[in-house]
Amino acid sequence: xxxxxxxxxxxxxxxxxxxxxxxxxxxxxxxxxxxxxxxxxxxxxxxxxxxxxxxxxxxxxxxxxxxxxxxxxxxxxxxxxxxxxxxxxxxxxxxxxxxxxxxxxxxxxxxxxxxxxxxxxxxxxxxxxxxxxxxxxxxxxxxxxxxxxxxxxxxxxxxxxxxxxxxxxxxxxxxxxxxxxxxxxxxxxxxxxxxxxxxxxxxxxxxxxxxxxxxxxxxxxxxxxxxxxxxxxxxxxxxxxxxxxxxxxxxxxxxxxxxxxxxxxxxxxxxxxxxxxxxxxxxxxxxxxxxxxxxxxxxxxxxxxxxxxxxxxxxxxxxxxxxxxxxxxxxxxxxxxxxxxxxxxxxxxxxxxxxxxxxxxxxxxxxxxxxxxxxxxxxxxxxxxxxxxxx
Amino acid sequence: xxxxxxxxxxxxxxxxxxxxxxxxxxxxxxxxxxxxxxxxxxxxxxxxxxxxxxxxxxxxxxxxxxxxxxxxxxxxxxxxxxxxxxxxxxxxxxxxxxxxxxxxxxxxxxxxxxxxxxxxxxxxxxxxxxxxxxxxxxxxxxxxxxxxxxxxxxxxxxxxxxxxxxxxxxxxxxxxxxxxxxxxxxxxxxxxxxxxxxxxxxxxxxxxxxxxxxxxxxxxxxxxxxxxxxxxxxxxxxxxxxxx
Numbered sequence: 001x002x003x004x005x006x007x008x009x010x011x012x013x014x015x016x017x018x019x020x021x022x023x024x025x026x027x028x029x030x031x032x033x034x035x036x037x038x039x040x041x042x043x044x045x046x047x048x049x050x051x052x053x054x055x056x057x058x059x060x061x062x063x064x065x066x067x068x069x070x071x072x073x074x075x076x077x078x079x080x081x082x083x084x085x086x087x088x089x090x091x092x093x094x095x096x097x098x099x100x101x102x103x104x105x106x107x108x109x110x111x112x113x114x115x116x117x118x119x120x121x122x123x124x125x126x127x128x129x130x131x132x133x134x135x136x137x138x139x140x141x142x143x144x145x146x147x148x149x150x151x152x153x154x155x156x157x158x159x160x161x162x163x164x165x166x167x168x169x170x171x172x173x174x175x176x177x178x179x180x181x182x183x184x185x186x187x188x189x190x191x192x193x194x195x196x197x198x199x200x201x202x203x204x205x206x207x208x209x210x211x212x213x214x215x216x217x218x219x220x221x222x223x224x225x226x227x228x229x230x231x232x233x234x235x236x237x238x239x240x241x242x243x244x245x246x247x248x249x250x251x252x253x254x255x256x257x258x259x260x261x262x263x264x265x266x267x268x269x270x271x272x273x274x275x276x277x278x279x280x281x282x283x284x285x286x287x288x289x290x291x292x293x294x295x296x297x298x299x300x301x302x303x304x305x306x307x308x309x310x311x312x313x314x315x316x317x318x319x320x321x322x323x324x325x326x327x328x329x330x331x332x333x334x335x336x337x338x339x340x341x342x343x344x345x346x347x348x349x350x351x352x353x354x355x356x357x358x359x360x361x362x363x364x365x366x367x368x369x370x371x372x373x374x375x376x377x378x379x380x381x382x383x384x385x386x387x388x389x390x391x
Numbered sequence: 392x393x394x395x396x397x398x399x400x401x402x403x404x405x406x407x408x409x410x411x412x413x414x415x416x417x418x419x420x421x422x423x424x425x426x427x428x429x430x431x432x433x434x435x436x437x438x439x440x441x442x443x444x445x446x447x448x449x450x451x452x453x454x455x456x457x458x459x460x461x462x463x464x465x466x467x468x469x470x471x472x473x474x475x476x477x478x479x480x481x482x483x484x485x486x487x488x489x490x491x492x493x494x495x496x497x498x499x500x501x502x503x504x505x506x507x508x509x510x511x512x513x514x515x516x517x518x519x520x521x522x523x524x525x526x527x528x529x530x531x532x533x534x535x536x537x538x539x540x541x542x543x544x545x546x547x548x549x550x551x552x553x554x555x556x557x558x559x560x561x562x563x564x565x566x567x568x569x570x571x572x573x574x575x576x577x578x579x580x581x582x583x584x585x586x587x588x589x590x591x592x593x594x595x596x597x598x599x600x601x602x603x604x605x606x607x608x609x610x611x612x613x614x615x616x617x618x619x620x621x622x623x624x625x626x627x628x629x630x631x632x633x634x635x
Contacts, residue, residue: 006491010480017479214475217533220439221492222464385442 003223007231021200029196030246033189057081062102072143097129098122176266176352187346188320197243198236202292207305236289248274283367290374336366398447407433409599415577422586423579425596431579468542478522493540507535527558547578587619
């Protein structure tokens with residue numbers, strides 16, 4: 001057995017006996033994301049659907065003044081609820097999602113054929129109320145348009161005189177690209193899984209060995225240090241690959257648990273998608289393993305390494321966060337940037353657009369180049385005298 | 392055989408080792424005696440190629456680590472100051488791992504491992520995971536894995552540190568056995584009794600330099616003392632950092 005395989009098998013075997021590493025690599029890392037995601041998705045979807053279909057109750061101030069308006073609300077499934085005394089306060093305190101206030105001179109103005117004011121009081125920063133607000137607003141606007149048309153007809157005019165321009169929506173989103181919007185954070189989950197899967201191993205194999213003072217005896221063996229490093233990196237990569245495969249498999253079951261058809265979206269997370277994701281992530285697996293080892297090598301203890309790595313964990317969030325704040329139009333060079341490239345690629349796969357050969361090559365080339373650099377830096381670190389001295 | 396010629400190593404302004412020369416011969420036990428912080432561990436670390444000397448030369452069976460560190464490490468069996476074992480592996484697995492790193496065949500590893508387990512009287516702990524081992528059990532395992540490749544030269548850094556009386560006696564017996572097998576045994580200690588009891592040759596180190604290098608009887612003669620203990624104190628100039 002050569003040194004590389006000896007190191008590799010020893011690290012894999014030793015860590016298979018460590019419950020913390022196993023739980024992180026095989027359970028928390030890969031499964032937490034999908035489970036959390038499916039649960040949140042279901043709660044959200046069901047709430048939205050419930051609001052859109054079911055009759056809702058909205059407090060109306062001055063309901064007795066406008067029976068025709070109240071009838072229009074009712075026919076759209078909105079019941080005029082009990083009056084509240086202070087509507088602004090009620091909305092602010094979340095006692096009501098939205099309150100309608102009818103101006104006191106409604107009857108007078110209506111009879112004269114003048115325009116009347118109907119106030120819709122809501123808080124746009126309360127996202128949970130948005131569906132209700134949109135529904136109420138829609139009903140009010142429809143009512144206004146219908147009544148307006150009636151008045152024009154009564155005066156012998158065509159309603160089209162008042163609306164010279166009609167907006168016709170032609171949304172080009174496909175049911176699959178709409179789902180990509182909802183799943184745009186998916187790349188981050190995959191990166192996080194890879195990170196978590198290898199993290200405890202990376203700490204254990206460098207900072208941990210150092211803390212337990214086993215690095216010095218290890219380096220006394222007649223084996224070049226880069227061979228030892230190679231064996232360790234291979235072990236870390238093995239664990240993160242398994243994490244990633246589990247995560248991809250878990251996500252592929254998501255369409256069964258999410259009522260996609262009710263949302264009008266198509267979610268394709270099947271074998272082809274999974275295989276392409278794994279291919280895109282390959283350079284990241286090596287890159288992260290090397291980076292984690294490098295950072296851990298700077299730490300004197302397990303705990304210190306853990307602290308550093310949790311800071312390092314923020315980096316993979318950046319591209320996802322950036323893309324959600326500033327939606328970029330993908331340029332070819334972006335695919336060559338590790339993390340960003342994977343992010344763009346996976347979102348593209350979700351949209352059902354597929355990924356071109358050029359993009360794939362850029363993604364892999366950029367990623368592997370960065371990984372090679374990180375491995376080289378770690379190898380340098382491994383050669384330093386300081387590394388082996390524990391105390 | 393290990394030859395050390397004018398070895399020097401500084402950490403910043405601190406001269407940890409400042410001109411150490413001595414020779415440790417085959418079939419002899421050579422003791423490096425010195426108070427804590429005298430530079431014993433640093434000297435040994437340079438011998439087993441973990442550190443590079445600033446100046447000076449080391450020869451292990453005539454091979455210079457500066458030319459071929461891997462060949463030197465192959466000729467050495469080292470019990471470093473850091474005894475760290477893999478606590479999720481059994482004592483046997485710890486030994487086997489080092490055998491594989493030495494590039495030995497599986498049958499050879501098994502033969503040597505079993506022989507060492509018997510020689511070190513550790514049969515009862517061989518298949519136990521090393522987590523929770525006593526200090527003595529840990530040292531035994533660390534020595535077994537250091538000697539799995541049957542090295543001609545054995546370096547032991549404070550081998551009896553933290554051991555109880557029984558374990559210390561067993562360790563001394565084992566070192567005599569290594570000597571009887573014709574190996575070159577070099578060990579460091581700050582315990583005068585131990586060096587006196589074991590060594591054919593004593594190298595006394597203080598403040599990074601060799602202050603005496605002789606057989607026990609010659610040391611007594613030179614200093615005019617009747618006990619080695621008094622002789623050491625006289626040579627070093629103080630008894631600070633030494634243990635009887």
